[in-house]
Amino acid sequence: MTGRARLVVIGGDAGGMSAAAQARRLQDGDALEIVVLEQGRDTSFSACGIPYWIGDLVGSREDLIARTPAEHEKRGITVHTGTRAQAVDLDAGTVTAADGRRFDYDTLLIATGGRPTRPPITGLDAPGVYGVHRLDDGAAIRAAIDELPTDRTPKAIVMGGGYIGLEMAEVLQTRGLDVSVVLADPLPMGLLDADMGERVCVAMRAMGFTVHTDQAVREVLTGADGRACGVRTDEGTYDADLVVLGLGMGPEARLAERAGLGIGVTGGIDVDATMRSRTHANVFAAGDCVQTYHQLTGEPAHVALGTHANKQGRVAGSVIAGRPARFAGVLGTALTKVGTLEIGRTGLCTSQADAAGFDSRTEVIEATTRAGYYPGAEDIAVKLVTESASGRLLGGQVVGGQGAGKRIDVLAAAVWAGMTADELAGSDLSYAPPFSPTYDAVAVAARVISRAERG
Amino acid sequence: MTGRARLVVIGGDAGGMSAAAQARRLQDGDALEIVVLEQGRDTSFSACGIPYWIGDLVGSREDLIARTPAEHEKRGITVHTGTRAQAVDLDAGTVTAADGRRFDYDTLLIATGGRPTRPPITGLDAPGVYGVHRLDDGAAIRAAIDELPTDRTPKAIVMGGGYIGLEMAEVLQTRGLDVSVVLADPLPMGLLDADMGERVCVAMRAMGFTVHTDQAVREVLTGADGRACGVRTDEGTYDADLVVLGLGMGPEARLAERAGLGIGVTGGIDVDATMRSRTHANVFAAGDCVQTYHQLTGEPAHVALGTHANKQGRVAGSVIAGRPARFAGVLGTALTKVGTLEIGRTGLCTSQADAAGFDSRTEVIEATTRAGYYPGAEDIAVKLVTESASGRLLGGQVVGGQGAGKRIDVLAAAVWAGMTADELAGSDLSYAPPFSPTYDAVAVAARVISRAERG
Numbered sequence: 030m031t032g033r034a035r036l037v038v039i040g041g042d043a044g045g046m047s048a049a050a051q052a053r054r055l056q057d058g059d060a061l062e063i064v065v066l067e068q069g070r071d072t073s074f075s076a077c078g079i080p081y082w083i084g085d086l087v088g089s090r091e092d093l094i095a096r097t098p099a100e101h102e103k104r105g106i107t108v109h110t111g112t113r114a115q116a117v118d119l120d121a122g123t124v125t126a127a128d129g130r131r132f133d134y135d136t137l138l139i140a141t142g143g144r145p146t147r148p149p150i151t152g153l154d155a156p157g158v159y160g161v162h163r164l165d166d167g168a169a170i171r172a173a174i175d176e177l178p179t180d181r182t183p184k185a186i187v188m189g190g191g192y193i194g195l196e197m198a199e200v201l202q203t204r205g206l207d208v209s210v211v212l213a214d215p216l217p218m219g220l221l222d223a224d225m226g227e228r229v230c231v232a233m234r235a236m237g238f239t240v241h242t243d244q245a246v247r248e249v250l251t252g253a254d255g256r257a258c259g260v261r262t263d264e265g266t267y268d269a270d271l272v273v274l275g276l277g278m279g280p281e282a283r284l285a286e287r288a289g290l291g292i293g294v295t296g297g298i299d300v301d302a303t304m305r306s307r308t309h310a311n312v313f314a315a316g317d318c319v320q321t322y323h324q325l326t327g328e329p330a331h332v333a334l335g336t337h338a339n340k341q342g343r344v345a346g347s348v349i350a351g352r353p354a355r356f357a358g359v360l361g362t363a364l365t366k367v368g369t370l371e372i373g374r375t376g377l378c379t380s381q382a383d384a385a386g387f388d389s390r391t392e393v394i395e396a397t398t399r400a401g402y403y404p405g406a407e408d409i410a411v412k413l414v415t416e417s418a419s420g421r422l423l424g425g426q427v428v429g430g431q432g433a434g435k436r437i438d439v440l441a442a443a444v445w446a447g448m449t450a451d452e453l454a455g456s457d458l459s460y461a462p463p464f465s466p467t468y469d470a471v472a473v474a475a476r477v478i479s480r481a482e483r484g
Numbered sequence: 485m486t487g488r489a490r491l492v493v494i495g496g497d498a499g500g501m502s503a504a505a506q507a508r509r510l511q512d513g514d515a516l517e518i519v520v521l522e523q524g525r526d527t528s529f530s531a532c533g534i535p536y537w538i539g540d541l542v543g544s545r546e547d548l549i550a551r552t553p554a555e556h557e558k559r560g561i562t563v564h565t566g567t568r569a570q571a572v573d574l575d576a577g578t579v580t581a582a583d584g585r586r587f588d589y590d591t592l593l594i595a596t597g598g599r600p601t602r603p604p605i606t607g608l609d610a611p612g613v614y615g616v617h618r619l620d621d622g623a624a625i626r627a628a629i630d631e632l633p634t635d636r637t638p639k640a641i642v643m644g645g646g647y648i649g650l651e652m653a654e655v656l657q658t659r660g661l662d663v664s665v666v667l668a669d670p671l672p673m674g675l676l677d678a679d680m681g682e683r684v685c686v687a688m689r690a691m692g693f694t695v696h697t698d699q700a701v702r703e704v705l706t707g708a709d710g711r712a713c714g715v716r717t718d719e720g721t722y723d724a725d726l727v728v729l730g731l732g733m734g735p736e737a738r739l740a741e742r743a744g745l746g747i748g749v750t751g752g753i754d755v756d757a758t759m760r761s762r763t764h765a766n767v768f769a770a771g772d773c774v775q776t777y778h779q780l781t782g783e784p785a786h787v788a789l790g791t792h793a794n795k796q797g798r799v800a801g802s803v804i805a806g807r808p809a810r811f812a813g814v815l816g817t818a819l820t821k822v823g824t825l826e827i828g829r830t831g832l833c834t835s836q837a838d839a840a841g842f843d844s845r846t847e848v849i850e851a852t853t854r855a856g857y858y859p860g861a862e863d864i865a866v867k868l869v870t871e872s873a874s875g876r877l878l879g880g881q882v883v884g885g886q887g888a889g890k891r892i893d894v895l896a897a898a899v900w901a902g903m904t905a906d907e908l909a910g911s912d913l914s915y916a917p918p919f920s921p922t923y924d925a926v927a928v929a930a931r932v933i934s935r936a937e938r939g
Contacts, residue, residue, distance in 0.1 A: 042920070062498035078857055092857035192916070197573035203755040207717045322913065334916040335922045342525035354777050364914035369601055373914055401535060402547040435887065438894045438913045438924065445911040455777065458893045459819035460791040461647070467498070471892065482849050 032060050036349060037124055037134035039114040039284070041067030042074060044316020044333045045140030046096065047342025048349070051260040051379050055350035064132060066124065068113035071164055072098050078102050078336055079167040084200025085173070090164055104445070112140075112415045117288035126289055136311050136349050139285050140300060140342065141319030143278035143333040152249030156256030158272045161193050170273065177270055182207045186269040188261055190217030192372075194275030195229075197236055198456055199207040199272070201369045209267055210237050211260060213245035216371055220363060221426050222379045224393060227414055228428045229372055232303035243265070278333040280318045293320030295331035302355040304345035313349060315341035324358035324445060325376060325423065326385045332359050360424075362441045368380045369407075374438025376424025376444040377414055388417045392478040396470035398432040400462035411474035413440070413450060420449040420479060425471075432464070439471050451479040489516055491804060492579055492832055494569040494739070496522030497529065499553065499771020499788045500595030502797025503759075503804070504561045504799075510805035518561045519587060521579065523568035525617055527553050530791055534622040535648070539655025540627070545619055550553070557719065569596075569628045572743035572766055589806050591766050592807035594740050594753060595797065598788040602725035611710030613727045615721030616648050618655030631709035637662045640725040641715055644700055645672030647820035647827075649730030650684075653677075653693055662787035663693050664722055665713060668700035668925075673827055675818060676808040676881050677834045679848060680867055683883045684827055696722070720845055733788040735773045744758040748775030750786035757810040768804060770796035779813035779900060780878065781840045787814050817896045819889050824862075828892030831879025831899040832869055843872045847933040853887040854877060856918035864888040868905060875904040875934060887919070894926050906934040 034053060038045045049063050065072070073096040081087045098108040113127040117137065124132045145160045147153060159170045177183040185206040187198045194210060195217060202208045210217065210233070216226030216231065217240065234242055244262035249272060252258040259372070270467040280297035282290075291308035294301040297320030299307045304319070306312040316338035323330045339357055347354035362375040382389035391414050399406040407430025414424040425440030427433050443453045454475035460467055493500045504518050520527070528551040536542045553563040562717045567584040579587045602608060614625045632637065640661040643654045649665060650672060657663045663671065665688070671681030672688065676688040676812040699717035704727060706714040709867050714723040735752035737745075746763035748754040752775030754762045759774070771793035778785045792814055802809035817830040837844035846869050847895055854861040854938065862885025869879040880895030881890050898908045908932035917920055923931070 032503075075855065075857070075922070077915070078924075079857060081858060081917055086859050087857045164840065173780075257559065334915060336913075339922055340910070356913075357907075360912035362912040362914045364916045364919055366916070366918055371919075375912065375914070399535060399575055400530065402530070402542045403536060404541050430891065432887075434916075435890060435914070436893070438891070438926070439897050440898045441912050441914060442894050442903070442908065443901065446898065446903050446907070448897070448901050452901070455810075457793070457815035457817040457830065457896050458791075458832070459817045459890070459896060460532070460789060461889075462530065462536055463818045463821055463823070464819055464826075464890055467532075467794055468531070471893070 033059060033108070033137040036061055036063045036136045036138060037132050038063065038065040038138045038140060039124060040140035040142055040316070041065045041108060041110070042140065042142055042316070043169050043338035044142070044342040044459055045138060045338045046073045046101065048138050048140065048313070048315055048346040050104065051343045051346025052260065052350045053105055055347065055352055060328055061350065065101070065106060065108045066112045066126060066132065067110045069163060070110050071112070072096060074099055074164055075335065079161050079164065080196035080200045082167050083170050086200070090168065090254040093164060112408045114253065114284060115217045117284060119290065119312065122311070122397050128144050130144065132434045136313065138237055138345055138349070139312065139314040140316045143285055145274060145278055145280040146276040147274065148248060148276065150246055152251050152257060155249055155251045155255060155257045158249055158274065160274050161197060171273070172239065173271055181386035183270040184209070184268055185271040186211055186267055187275055188260070189275035189277065190214065191219065191275060192363060195276050195365055195367040197273045198233070201271070202237065206271065209241060211239055211244055211262065211267065212247055214391070216241050219363065220374050220378060221372070222391070222412060225426045225428050228410055229367070231259050232370045234368060247382045251467045253392070278317060278322070280331055280432070282318050285314065285318065290421055293329050295329050295330045296322045304346045305357060306478060314346045321356065322358045324360050328385065329383065329416065330359055332361055332423060360441055362437060364437055368432060369388060369430060371429060371431065371434030373427040373434045374425070375437050375441040378424055378426065380404060382414050382423050387423060389423060390415050390417045390478065390481060390482055392474060394474045394477050396471065397466060398430055399464060400466050403462045405431070409470045411436070411470045413474045413478045415450050415478055420451055422448055422450055422453065436471050437444045449479070450475045454479050486935070488514060490926060491516055491518045491591045492521040492587050493518065493593045494579060495595035495597055495771070495772070496520045496527035496563060496565070497595065497597055498649045498793035499597070499693040499797040501528045502794045503593050503595065503758070503768070503770055504556070505559065506801025508560055510807055513560045514576060514726030520556070520561060520563045521569050521587065521601065522563060522565045523567050523691055524618060525558055527551060527563060527565070529547060529619055530790065531617065534616050534619065535651040535655045535898055537622050537917045539658045540626050541655070545623065548619060550580055552723065562820055562832045569739060572647060574740060574743050583785050591768065592631045593804070594767065594773060596736045596739055596773045596837065597773045599736040600729060600733055601731040602729065603731065605701055605704060606713060607706050610706045610710060610712045614728065615729050615896060616652060617764040618889055625726070628726055638725040639664070640726040640728060641666055641722055642728045642730055644730035646674065646730060646731065646732050647671065649817060650822040652728045653688070657692065657725070658699060661726065664696060664697045665693055666701055670698050674718065674814065675829055675833060675865060676827070677846070680865065680883050680906065683865055684822070687825045688822060694871070698790060698798065698819065707777070727932045733772060735775070735786055738859065739772050740769065740773065748784050750775045752785050752786045758800060758803045759796050760803065761812060762933040768800040770800045776811065779815050783840065785814055785816065787816055792844070805868055815899055817892060817894055818894055821889060824885060825827065826884060826886065828882040828889045830892050830896040831877070833879055833881065834869055837869050837878050843876060845870050845933065845935055845936060847873045847929060849925065849929045849932050851928055853885055855921050860886070860918045865927045866925045868929045868933045870905050870933055875906050877903055877905055877908065891926050904934070905930045909934050
């Protein structure tokens with residue numbers, strides 16, 4: 030190739046813009062032209078912040094935008110907003126936009142993000158049913174809240190009990206709605222073991238949420254005006270002024286698939302650890318649209334999370350600009366809160382450990398977040414999963430009051446490093462009465478499970 | 485030995501009672517008699533909680549007692565309170581109390597705790613000068629606060645800027661005193677690097693504390709009534725209604741030393757990893773009176789902390805009862821808060837890394853404790869120390885607002901496990917807007933220092 034190469038990036042959010050920014054950091058405009066095609070009008074926004082904007086905890090839409098198209102342009106990245114990539118010709122090396130424009134590339138980075146799960150339910154497309162995916166969704170829900178009846182307590186139904194579902198439940202309650210969470214699963218937070226999910230369910234009910242479990246929504250009911258007015262399950266019919274979808278997120282890889290790019294078993298674009306397509310060497314992908322791998326098992330995984338998207342984009346950008354880099358995989362670490370309850374998980378839960386072929390062991394302990402005598406000490410439960418024979422930590426789960434959630438990072442680091450429960454129990458974790466009892470809950474859990482291992 | 489053996493424990497606090505309880509758990513009364521000699525009237529109390537009792541955050545003295553002598557007795561441990569061990573005859577295997585009683589032992593466990601540092605300063609023994617070591621100290625300070633003048637703002641001087649000093653400064657301010665902290669050192673929190681200690685100093689001044697640095701107290705001034713009324717340094721004379729000592733804690737090993745037990749270079753009782761005396765095989769020691777070792781360097785260390793005392797006592801109790809156990813060393817992890825500022829450290833700071841012969845590298849980053857747009861996001865600074873060649877994490881320091889402090893545990897686990905900064909940067913730490921920006925501050929620090937290493 031003579032002259033400068035061109036990198037075309039499809040998707041201007043976390044994965045795409047991290048890649049673009051990193052490539053630009055390492056190569057200037059004379060060596061590499063960078064063109065981003067973004068279907069919406071925003072770049073680099075925090076989808077994770079949308080519930081908090083709806084909950085009035087975040088002042089404005091703009092607060093959720095880390096970097097605008099203009100700011101990217103200033104750094105030498107060309108951004109075409111409102112430009113939806115329609116087709117990719119992998120042989121010709123071109124991307125065709127919905128408006129017919131064609132963009133030639135030397136290197137392509139696909140960052141088309143995630144696709145909210147939408148089961149084939151009658152009425153799901155009715156007005157009054159909202160996703161929580163793009164900033165426009167947040168704006169629509171905010172507008173809908175402003176239009177709610179004021180002569181009675183308005184009702185919301187949240188479909189799904191993953192972290193988006195729980196966060197939406199929290200903020201809708203904050204905004205004065207009577208919130209029901211309707212789950213197809215037996216418990217909220219499906220990536221927790223059942224005993225830990227049960228704690229979440231009990232706490233949510235105590236906080237005033239109605240939780241309907243084991244009830245798939247069969248139909249979204251609509252009123253005379255065509256708007257959603259409730260849902261029907263096999264067990265009942267529930268009214269709602271507002272229906273919100275929090276059913277999880279799969280990879281949005283349809284464009285890539287249509288183009289003929291290799292797709293993995295999870296439905297995400299099949300890339301190696303350098304974020305390069307395994308089927309087309311000049312194509313990279315990053316973010317919620319890719320298939321990644323589990324750091325502990327090496328198995329394919331799909332986890333939609335801004336942190337991974339950022340890291341993967343950075344890796345792709347480095348590699349595209351000629352600097353070696355690898356994405357080291359995921360543990361499925363997740364953290365959220367609902368009301369005053371904090372919930373974290375990392376690594377393998379029991380069913381995942383079983384599926385991965387581990388002979389595993391679990392222990393749960395209950396403790397407090399601070400010294401028992403210190404004001405604000407709240408309950409915390411920590412569950413650990415270890416490999417029976419070696420004592421190696423496979424995963425951890427935390428449910429508790431303020432300060433509980435971030436403890437998951439200690440477990441995430443320990444699992445990542447391959448520590449045994451015994452090593453973690455012996456490790457020098459901090460102690461001061463405002464922060465933990467003499468033994469932190471994490472250390473207690475590690476000690477209990479290593480003692481159990483000893484028999 | 486025929487019949488049952490007798491374990492005598494000197495000291496009924498964390499180290500001693502953990503050992504006694506663990507030995508009792510593993511061996512019943514027919515096999516092992518356990519006799520504890522405690523000079524005071526309490527057992528198993530939280531010395532770390534004393535400042536918070538003084539600050540009225542803890543309701544009563546009793547709240548700080550985890551287990552009373554009667555509760556220990558119920559579990560088959562004989563406790564002699566008010567019984568001060570005066571001498572140990574290592575050849576005869578006897579302990580003589582101050583009141584003349586003699587206790588024969590087969591195995592001895594020494595848990596005489598720590599000794600507050602008291603420099604040879606005129607007036608230090610005057611009434612109105614208080615240590616913060618035993619519950620009686622707390623009661624004395626509480627009584628003194630009740631007697632303070634009410635027609636003006638009373639003044640307190642805290643000598644020392646370690647964690648006890650800072651905690652006392654906080655609670656005395658809470659109780660309405662005008663607090664000055666007087667330091668012989670250039671900065672508070674001497675186990676932080678100077679740039680991090682500077683952050684603490686600046687924050688303390690902003691919170692209304694007077695901080696006199698680089699000024700050793702030469703004399704405690706006393707009034708006509710003989711009570712302390714201020715201190716004199718080379719730079720000035722400062723009034724006080726109350727003088728509190730927070731100058732750190734050395735090992736209280738005088739009894740052991742007089743008996744002829746081996747003492748280490750730190751002044752603590754010289755024990756191996758099973759907490760057994762290196763010079764006398766039937767003598768164990770645990771808690772603030774022992775010399776332990778640094779997990780990373782293997783060098784002798786002395787760290788007075790309830791967590792270590794508990795763990796060491798448990799190890800000693802196990803070994804005494806015939807079950808193998810080892811104490812795995814310390815990283816010097818410490819966590820405290822002063823007002824709204826949280827301060828944590830683990831592993832080696834720069835000067836310690838130098839002293840240990842590491843070619844080290846440091847980086848400091850500034851971030852926020854939550855997503856920048858989320859309410860309550862506060863500043864956090866994270867400093868990392870790595871070995872230059874390998875990138876291995878040697879230590880970390882954290883200073884920041886609510887939620888900052890406990891992040892030190894992620895670093896403590898990572899240092900303990902021997903992770904490199906690059907590994908930590910790649911690890912799957914949690915993200916959700918109420919808990920961190922997309923990259924947690926710890927991950928940002930790890931990434932920055934590994935990039936720096938790459939050159």
